[in-house]
Amino acid sequence: MRQDFSPPAPGRMPHHSFRRFFLPLFAIMVLMLVALAPQQASAFSDEQLRQNAEQLNAKSSTKKLDVIEKMAADGDPRVAAILEAMLDGDLYASKADDKVVIGKKQGKVWQHIDVVSGAVTGESGSADLDKIRINNRLRGALRDALATLNLFSPDLAIRRAAVETVMDTRDPAMAPLLQRAIERESNPDLLARMELAKATMALAAGETSQERLDAIDILASQTTPQIRAVLLQFVNAAEAENYDPKVVAAAKDAVASVESRLKMWQTGGDVYRGISLGSVLLLAAVGLAITFGVMGVINMAHGEMIMIGAYTTYAVQQAFLVFWPAGIGWSLAVAVPVAFLVSGGVGVVVERLIIRFLYGRPLETLLATWGLSLFLQQAIRSIFGASNRQVVAPDFMSGAIEFSTGLVLTYNRLWIILFSLIVVGGIAAVLRYTAFGLQMRAVTQNRRMAGSVGIRTGYVDALTFGLGSGIAGIAGVALSQIDNVSPNLGQGYIIDSFMVVVFGGVGNLWGTVLGAFSLGIVNKFLEPVAGAVLAKIFVLVALILFIQKRPKGLFALKGRAVEA
Amino acid sequence: MNKTLQTIVGAGALAWSAMAMTPAQAADDTIKIGVLHSLSGTMAISETTLKDTVLMLVDDINKKGGLLGKKVEAVVVDPASDWPLFAEKARELLEKDKVAAVFGCWTSVSRKSVLPVFEEDNGLLFYPVQFEGEESSRNVFYTGAAPNQQAIPAVDYLMSEDGGSAKRFALLGTDYVYPRTTNKVLRAYLHSKGVADEDIMENYTPFGHSDWQSIVADVKTFASAGKKTAVVSTINGDANVPFYKELANQGIKAEDIPVVAFSVGEEELAGLDTTPLVGHLAAWNYFESVDTEANAAFIKKWHAYIGDDKRVTNDPMEATYIGFTMWAHAVEQAGTTDVDAVRQAMYGQKVPNLTGGVAVMNTNHYLSKPVLIGEVQDDGQFDTVWKTDGVVVGDSWSDYIPESAKLTADWTYPWVCGNCEKPKY
Amino acid sequence: MTDYRQKYKMTPVLGWLLQDRGGMILLGILLAGSILIPIGNLMFPEGSAFHVPTWVLGLLGKYLCYALLALSVDLIWGFCGILSLGHGAFFALGGYAMGMYLMRQIGDRGVYGDPVLPDFMVFLNWKELPWYWYGFDHFSFAILMAMLVPGVLAFVFGFLAFRSRVTGVYLSIITQAMTYALLLAFFRNDMGFGGNNGLTDFKDILGFDLQSDQTRCVLVVASALMLAICYLVSRGITQSRLGKVLIAIRDAESRVRFTGYRVEYYKLFVFTVSAVMAGIAGALYVPQIGIINPGEFAPAASIEVVIWVAVGGRGTLYGAVLGAFIVNYAKTFFTGVMPDFWLFFLGGLFIAVTLFLPKGVIGAIPAFGAANGGPGAPGNWRDRLASWRANQGGKA
The missing domain is CATH 3.40.50.2300 (Response regulator)
Structure with a gap:
């Protein structure tokens, strides 16, 4: 799912033991292999391969590391499969005979796949298999080993990933191998990345001022945090060791230019994060914009409607697991209408049982809905338990678009931004273009008049409150993707929601939209400067002061209704 | 006017009797313990499990014949994640219900809030959560990890x-x-x-x-x-x-x-899809995945008690288990639930850890426990990747904070002090 | 109802006092309590039927402080229509002022034994006392600050808000924003107020041990008397000419303004007085509870105060006191008796009161219902007019 435009995380330590001792040797061996035998002939016999694989089940991680090195150096194409399985945690030792196998889960049983032949040799339950344990050090080593093996893979994507890992590692010992790969590479894009990787190595390894200047020249045009780190390290080294002043100056210039471009991207990132926070606020608040903004109910149970939506998402997912496990990817899509109906249904019931007796006494709705919110929280706690529930993210919402500049656009937030806009658009359309919307506006503007032209005001009230609650339920579906699904979920959003609605102007949908996004963006711009806590305090104080300037919010309703 | 007055006085009297008389005369054949964990509000997520753990342990001990020939009765209250309410409930448990010991609190602030009450009434609190240390009270036994244990x-x-x-x-x-x-x-x-x-x-x-x-x-x-x-x-x-x-x-x-x-255990991971998180770490004194007989038995008991095979166990549950078991042993040894006698019997009390080895209660009221480091697995469990050779003694006053490095906590002679630079006697 | 003023030709003050039946009962109970409770606690031994256990003393002290807070909310909400969802902030600020005094009183008895710095500063490596802690070693200064800080904050906040004519829900929400901002600020350890743990581990007040029953009794009695005094002050304000303007503002703000009154000044005055009362409540609360932490700033806590008032009966003052006692007693009772389900009862209570007792519990007692003639009391002609108008126009 991930689209890697750059290595997922920069900044590995250059002097990892694995690389220091092993990489040069390994690089030379692979180089020889590549040079001598383009087909990558296997040096291991089947028996040797099996023996080595068995040794992967060693106790100490140092021993495992040795074996990984030995196997990777061999260049056998089957090694990659074994190491990949190990990296993914799919390599097991069978308890019965201590044989190392690749385990593949098939329903409730694990198939044993032979490490040499790749054939299925048997199957068992999980209890009969011992996972071959790895830690972060081994994970790093495995990934690096795979990267070098994969530098010559026929698959472009695998090669691309390998180049990124090499770039990440920046080990000078890799340079000859990389050079070799550059000569064989035909894809111009990848070739450019390879040249860049070469330059990062050349900078550290370069002997003459000219070599260094050339490398700096290539690097200065890049805009990635890794390159900045490379250049910064070089500047430090250069100053410490009194390099040619021309080189130092050029390096400093390069850092400055990379830095300034990165700044712009960072600002872009802040805007994106602000919009993303804004979309979350918007989703949380938009239901309230109807129940509170349009109907005048100070709905303290709004947060609980969101929570009910989130729990509905959980329930739908559980239902999928029972009835249609294969279609689990659809559960979120199904949860949206279901959550709307469930929360909306609760809303209609609440309106009929409680709210309808309180029209004209808005402040008392606060009391009743507060009681209701306590009631609903406890109800959910009694039914589902107090602990968090797990809502699995579907594939299309996992991962991120990563730019090499360090900007990361996570899919779940992109979807939520899109989703919030669709929801608001939908509501606006319902209010504007449907008969129900017309009646709703009529009733809230002048109940008696609406009643006297034949609108069933009670019916419209119930549906309006249901609509607001249902939308809160939809928000719950989205929030289940980024927050806890717990009985307290709603409490975390209720205050922010009221702020947004009031800031935008009660009774104005577009005010809510603008309010949510501006609060989100301001918050995210302050956060890097002031920290998360102070940023929030500043936003609150700004809101208080803003209300002094515009006592009815961004978009004030005009006319007699305001004073009523 | 008179009628109203009567009504009010009557109502007042009723409320008064409700308030003052509710202590059901403690039956002599039970030992009461208090459970002071939030069951509502923000902390309910974590603390509810501990309430259930204590109830399970009480259930268990009663099945085995109780303590000192008496049944153990748990008095559960809900301090609702509200810190002043913690103090109020603690006082109620100690003074109204006359409980022999209290198992409870999660956040530091809740512990700080009840601390003066326990000291004033000479109660016993067993605190089962990892915390910042920098405290040693005569009336609290800390069974969670101190910073040097985590x-x-x-x-x-x-x-x-x-x-x-x-x-x-x-x-x-x-x-x-x-x-x-x-x-x-x-x-x-x-x-x-x-x-x-x-x-x-x-x-x-x-x-x-x-x-x-x-x-x-x-x-x-x-x-x-x-x-x-x-x-x-x-x-x-x-x-x-x-x-x-x-x-x-x-x-x-x-x-x-x-x-x-340090605050993420099996319970927290249960709300997450851990596949993308494999390899991230947590340091605790207990993991559910640790393969020992005692642990398997504990997990089985828990699943049976709670009626759900999917419920996980975690470190604070083990700390509760150790604290409760130690208290029970100390009561047996002292032959009474009297706080001073039980406190003396607590020192040096040994209980086998669920993860192997033996936890010891030290005279600074902290435990000696092993430290484990685990990697998150894709099934929401931890895989132990590192473990201390023996046990680590909980350090009440950190050596890395200058003002605190000077202090010693030791509640036995000749120190008898939670924060002294030299022995009292 | 007999008009005592006519009958006995008394001074106006005594007149309205005698006319205020609920107030008389409240004051009577408070005075009687002030005498009986210490006797019950100190004179009668444990086990006696008249003994007042210490934990009950603690509860009563807490309820009394909450009642005073509720009273301060009723003064502005019930009589001036200002619904503050941030009154907990003033309460907490008063509490912090007292807490700072109590912290300084600990002296070198803290765990680290520093003669000046409170424990939390020692372990955060602070070298000297921040300037805003100066003076709090004096009781009188702390008491002054407990009233002044909430008062000034309310004055500034009110000045801005009322001058800009921020009303209704908008005002409620920005008071909520205020207390929320303060909550976040006090959570910060860098603020120098002990962060989330707040101020705790108090030893004594004015040299008296806080854990002794005598001190506790004095504090409970002080709370009761302060509640009585604040009740009288509030009643005095609402009965005065100024009070009549306040009620007029509550019922029709624009009309009062058009009549030539400077509405904002009236509001500002009563808002500030109310905040000072809340501060006093906080200052009395902290030594009895033994801890003050930012949790008191939580918006939910402030909302709860409003609910106490509504449950008791808004616009009656004594109703607020009754409400605070009922709700908090219910909380104490249910969290002990049915810890797993008490929220159902509390939530249910709030809903039921709103639906079935729109004028609160007080309104349901016939003697205090519609017949009571005091302005601002529920059921008078203004309320009836207001609800009639509300029905005409749809929403109010």
């Missing part, structure tokens, strides 16, 4: 070759006393290991922080400086799920930037 071994591991030889540390925490103290201890410790200030980043967020985009992005930038970077997280409860979701989505892999957490 944070320092974890950082040691990160700096070791197996842990990835980290050279740069981002300390992320919720803004309250536990993360602040832990990070302060860690900073001093890292200095002593030659890590410079520029390689340490500290960041604090409010409780329940749910938008981690900027901070995770900051960590990525911090980590791009070319040194192996690790994150030490003291982020509290609720905020963890959104934090890990953001980590996963921004593609921070454990082998690049490992995150070691």
Whole structure:
């Protein structure tokens, strides 16, 4: 799912033991292999391969590391499969005979796949298999080993990933191998990345001022945090060791230019994060914009409607697991209408049982809905338990678009931004273009008049409150993707929601939209400067002061209704 | 007027009798213990499980014939994550219900809130959660981990070759006393290991922080400086799920930037899809995955009691188990539930850990326990990757905070003091 | 109802006092309690039927402080229509002022033994006392600050808000924003107020041990008397000419303004007085509870105060006191008796009161219902007019 435009995380330590001792040797061996035998002939016999694989089940991680090195150096194409399985945690030792196998889960049983032949040799339950344990050090080593093996893979994507890992590692010992790969590479894009990787190595390894200047020249045009780190390290080294002043100056210039471009991207990132926070606020608040903004109910149970939506998402997912496990990817899509109906249904019931007796006494709705919110929280706690529930993210919402500049656009937030806009658009359309919307506006503007032209005001009230609650339920579906699904979920959003609605102007949908996004963006711009806590305090104080300037919010309703 | 007055006086009298008379005369054949865990409000997520654990242990001990030939009765109250209410409920348990011991509290502030009450009424509190230390009360037994039983071994591991030889540390925490103290201890410790200030980043967020985009992005930038970077997280409860979701989505892999957490256990992971988080770490004294007979029996008992095979066990549950078992043994030994006698009997009390080895109650009221470091697995469990050789003695006053390094806690002769520089006698 | 003023030709003050039946009962109970409770606690031994256990003493002290807070909310909400969802902020600020005094009183008895710095500063490595802690070693200064800080904050906040004519829900929400911002600020350890743990581990007040029953009794009695005094002050304000303007503002703000009154000044005055009362409540609360932490700033806590008032009966003052006692007693009772389900009862209570007792519990007692003639009391002609108008126009 991930689209890697750059290595997922920069900044590995250059002097990892694995690389220091092993990489040069390994690089030379692979180089020889590549040079001598383009087909990558296997040096291991089947028996040797099996023996080595068995040794992967060693106790100490140092021993495992040795074996990984030995196997990777061999260049056998089957090694990659074994190491990949190990990296993914799919390599097991069978308890019965201590044989190392690749385990593949098939329903409730694990198939044993032979490490040499790749054939299925048997199957068992999980209890009969011992996972071959790895830690972060081994994970790093495995990934690096795979990267070098994969530098010559026929698959472009695998090669691309390998180049990124090499770039990440920046080990000078890799340079000859990389050079070799550059000569064989035909894809111009990848070739450019390879040249860049070469330059990062050349900078550290370069002997003459000219070599260094050339490398700096290539690097200065890049805009990635890794390159900045490379250049910064070089500047430090250069100053410490009194390099040619021309080189130092050029390096400093390069850092400055990379830095300034990165700044712009960072600002872009802040805007994106602000919009993303804004979309979350918007989703949380938009239901309230109807129940509170349009109907005048100070709905303290709004947060609980969101929570009910989130729990509905959980329930739908559980239902999928029972009835249609294969279609689990659809559960979120199904949860949206279901959550709307469930929360909306609760809303209609609440309106009929409680709210309808309180029209004209808005402040008392606060009391009743507060009681209701306590009631609903406890109800959910009694039914589902107090602990968090797990809502699995579907594939299309996992991962991120990563730019090499360090900007990361996570899919779940992109979807939520899109989703919030669709929801608001939908509501606006319902209010504007449907008969129900017309009646709703009529009733809230002048109940008696609406009643006297034949609108069933009670019916419209119930549906309006249901609509607001249902939308809160939809928000719950989205929030289940980024927050806890717990009985307290709603409490975390209720205050922010009221702020947004009031800031935008009660009774104005577009005010809510603008309010949510501006609060989100301001918050995210302050956060890097002031920290998360102070940023929030500043936003609150700004809101208080803003209300002094515009006592009815961004978009004030005009006319007699305001004073009523 | 008279009628009203009568009504009011009557109502007042009724309320009075309800208030003053409710202590059902404690039957002589039961020993009462108090359970002071929040069952509603923000902390209910974590604490409800501990209430159930205590009830399970009570159930268990009663099946075996009770204590001193009497049945044990648990008095459960709900302090509702409201700190003054904790103090009120503690007083009620001690003075109205006359409980022999109280098992409870999670947050430091709730413990601080009830502390004066326990000291005034000479009660006994068993506190089962990892915390910042810097306290030793005569009336509290701390069965959770102190910073030296959790944070320092974890950082040691990160700096070791197996842990990835980290050279740069981002300390992320919720803004309250536990993360602040832990990070302060860690900073001093890292200095002593030659890590410079520029390689340490500290960041604090409010409780329940749910938008981690900027901070995770900051960590990525911090980590791009070319040194192996690790994150030490003291982020509290609720905020963890959104934090890990953001980590996963921004593609921070454990082998690049490992995150070691002190407040994330099996219970917290249960609310998460852990597949993208494999390899991130946690340091505890207990993991459900540890393969021992005692642990298997405990898990089985828990599943049977709670009636749900999917419910996980976690470290504070083990701490509750150890505390309760020690208390029961001490009562048996002392032959009474009298607080002073039980306290004396507590010292040196040994209970086998669920993870192997033996936990010992020290005279500073802290436990000696083993420290485990586990990696998150894709099934929401931890896989132990490192373990101390023996047990680590809980340190009530950290050696890495100058004012605190001077102090000693020892409640036996000749010290008899929780925070003294020299013995009292 | 007999008009005592006519009958006995008394001074106006005594007149309205005698006319205020609920107030008389309240004051009577408070005075009787002030005498009986210490006797019950100190004179009668444990086990006696008249003994007042210490834990009950603690509860009563807490309820009394909450009642005073509720009273301060009723003064502005019930009589001036200002619904503050942030009154907990003033309460907490008063509490912090007292807490700072109590912290300084600890002296070198803290765990680290520093003669000046409170424990939390020692372990955060603070070298000297921040300037805003100066003076708090004096009781009188702390008491002054407990009133002044909430008062000034309310004055500034009110000045801005009322001058800009921020009303209704908008005002409620920005008061909520205010207390929320303060909550976050006080959570910060860098603020120098102990962060989330707040101020705790108090030893004594004015040299008296806080854990002794005598001190506790004095504090409970002080709370009761302060509640009585504040009740009288509030009643005095609402009965005065100024009070009549306030009620007029509550019922029709624009009309009062058009009549030539400077509405904002009236509001500002009563808002500030109310905040000072809340501060006093906080200052009395902290030594009895033994801890003050930012949790008191939580918006939910402030909302609860409003609910106490509504449950008791808004616009009656004594109703607020009754409400605070009922709700908090219910909380104490249910969290002990049915810890797993008490929220159902509390939530249910709030809903039921709103639906079935729109004028609160007080309104349901016939003697205090519609017949009571005091302005601002529920059921008078203004309320009837207001609800009639509300029905005409749809929403109010």
